[in-house]
Amino acid sequence: MNCTKIEKWLSDRIDGELSERKTRAIEAHLEKCASCRSYAASLEKIHDEATSLERVEVSPAFWEGFASRLKANLESSREERREKRALVLSWNWVWSGAALLAVVAVGLYLLLFQSPQPQEMYVFSLENSLASIYQEIGDDSELEELFNSILVESIDEYLEDSEWKERPDFLENLLLWEGLTEEEIEFLESEIKKDIKS
Amino acid sequence: MEDCSDGHLVEQAKQGDVEAFAELARRCQEKVYYTLLALTKNQQDASDLAQEAFMQAFKSLKSFKQRSSFYTWIYRIAVNLTLNFLKRRKREEGREVLNESHSVNKESEDPSFSPDERSLKKELSEKLQEAIDSLPLPYRASFTLVVFQGMTHGQAARILGCSENTVSWRMHKARKMLQARLKPYLGGG
Structure with missing residues (x-):
């Protein structure tokens, strides 16, 4: 062996x-x-x-201190989590509010600038609405500016009434709307549908 | 609260119940703390790391699917945090490695030993502590969990995130290193 x-x-x-x-x-x-x-x-x-190496025995006071320190940390972590959650919800409202206003703006635009078309059954779709805005705008910078200003005004108006006082960053870059993923569009759409129902 | 099972407390803690989590922590804080103390050799570091481990566990409790016990899970978090902390500390230049002498030998004052025997035993226990502290970190971690915490190779493996064979091999190597270092103090045995 x-x-x-x-x-x-x-x-x-x-x-x-x-x-x-x-x-x-x-x-x-x-x-x-x-x-x-x-x-x-x-x-x-x-x-x-x-x-047989003996460990250092710590006093009961140590464990009391340890437990109360942990509890204080846990409480403050729970508070932080609540605040963050509230913040996320506020942002969700801003986003869904902004998207709703965008759709309203689209509606206004189509109403004011489009010639009457034969009525079709309306199926709500934010993605289609945004797509038709961009299609309509095309390369017309004046039209784009008009759309943007309606959008920004609407959002500002919404913000004035809401608790959210700071202008969201995305307003500085309206092209951001073009970069929305399918998932984000789906999310906005579902939020808007909820709002419409209520 | 004290009569509740760990599983029940975990479910309550997942809903944000701080008291339930504090009870879970109370149940394993001593074992966690002493393991971290054996690894860090510093009471303040061990206490801070144990706190950090419990906080991390609380924050990521939703991801804990109870496939292992809460005890194994928190142990794994705590040991990983500590191993990372020790690796960082080792890298930091100029920082003095704290080496509190936190262990004494129970038998060192035993009246059944003659003064010479007591002195030899004391010397052996001091040298043994030094030798354990000088083991490379993965070996020391395995040795701490298996010898000081009485874990099986399987339990230690789950906490260290390696295989049982690795733990078994590290224990063998750790013992070889200790034996080589302590040869002059081991007498005829």
């Missing part, structure tokens, strides 16, 4: 992780091998010594 393998098994045996078969093999080997017997004895001694 290889002594290197036995040394590894001796370590497993101390941790109670050795199978019976291997334990029997170790015992048979130790009877014949003085070097492994000596190694096994020193491992046992190290293990006994290590498990």
Whole structure:
């Protein structure tokens, strides 16, 4: 039997992780091998010594302090979470409000600048509405400016009535509307639908 | 609250119940703290890291699917945080590694030992503590969990995020290193 393998098994045996078969093999080997017997004895001694190293006992006051510090941290984390949640909800309102106003602006534009078309059954779709705005605007910068100003005015009006006093960043970059992903459009659409229902 | 199962408390804590989480923490804080103390050798660091671990656990409680026990989960967070902390500390140049002598030997004052024996045992326990502290971090972490916390290789493996074989191998290597270093103090054995 290889002594290197036995040394590894001796370590497993101390941790109670050795199978019976291997334990029997170790015992048979130790009877014949003085070097492994000596190694096994020193491992046992190290293990006994290590498990008898006494840990520092901390006072009950330490645990009381630990618990109250943790509780204070937990409470403040919960408060932070609530504030963040409120903030996210406010932003959701700004976004959905802005999108709703965008649709209103589109409606106004189509009403004022379009020639009467045969009426079709209206199926609400923000994505289609935005697409038709851009199609209508095309390369007409005047029209684009008009649309943007209606949009910004509407949002500003909404913001004045809401608790949200700061102008959202995206107003500085109206092209952001073009970069909306399908998921974002879907989200806005669902928010607007909820608003329309209520 | 004290009669509630861990699983029930976890569910309550997931709803934001601070008291429920505090009770969960109370149940395992000692084991967590002493493991971190064995790794950091500094009471303040161990206490701060244990606090941080509990806070991290609280914040990410929603992601805890209870596939393992809460105890294993928090232990894993705490040990990982501490290993990262120790790696950072090692990298920091010029920082003095704190090495509080936090261990004494129970038997060092045992009257059944003669003064010479007591002195030898004291020396061995001091050298053993030094030798354990000098083990490379992955070996020290395995040794701490298995020997000081009495964990199986499997439990230690789950906390350290490695296989049982790795823990078994690290324990063997750690013992080889300790044995080599302590040879002069181990007597005839």
